[in-house]
Amino acid sequence: MRFTTIVAAAAAPLALGAVLLGTAGQASAAVVAPAAVTLTAQASGTVTAHTHQNGVADTTDVSGPGTTDSPGGPVWAYDNLERTITATPLGGNQWQVTVGSQGSYKAFADPRTGQAWDGNGPVKGTVTYQVTTTGTPDARNLGGQSDPALHSGDLISALFGGASLQVTGSSYNFTYQLNGQPYSQAS
Helix, strand or coil: CCCEEECCCCCCCCCCCCCCCCCCCECCCCCCCCCCCCCEECCCCCEEEEEEEEEEEEECCCCCCCCECCCCCCEEEEEEEEEEEEEEEEECCEEEEEEEEEEEEEEEECCCCCCEEEEEEEEEEEEEEEEECCCCCCHHHCCCECCCCCCHHHHHHHHCCCCCEEEEEEEEEEEEEECCEEEEEEC
């Protein structure tokens, strides 16, 4: 199991440089109004926040003449995403945090081949982390619109007020429609 620690400056939780996972990213011709920040504190202590990102770099593990390089891997598209971040306490300063994403992608390369390709369509997926932190999640820490450079791990750190996080497990699953056919990226 891989352990990653994120340390963020408390004064600037949204200016995080740590990248846990490069997830789907895209720009879309459609403009989506920013979601309102919502706080859901249920009896279980679960906290849910919503934010919007436009122009998120979407990566693949296949490089080619159509992709562009990035620290998170070859970029093939830019995404326009509504994000729902849910933090559920597990006890002992441990949380299960899920980042749900739904929106659209605008491709300039085929993620399966790396060849130049012009396409667009829907994207939907989740990234789930198990984190240990002494921080407390607060939906007000995320704005209705977030910087497209922030990855899922960055959004989680912001949700917890920039507190140090130790990630003890993660998984992701994203599904796209490419030329009417489903294409999935998962771990």
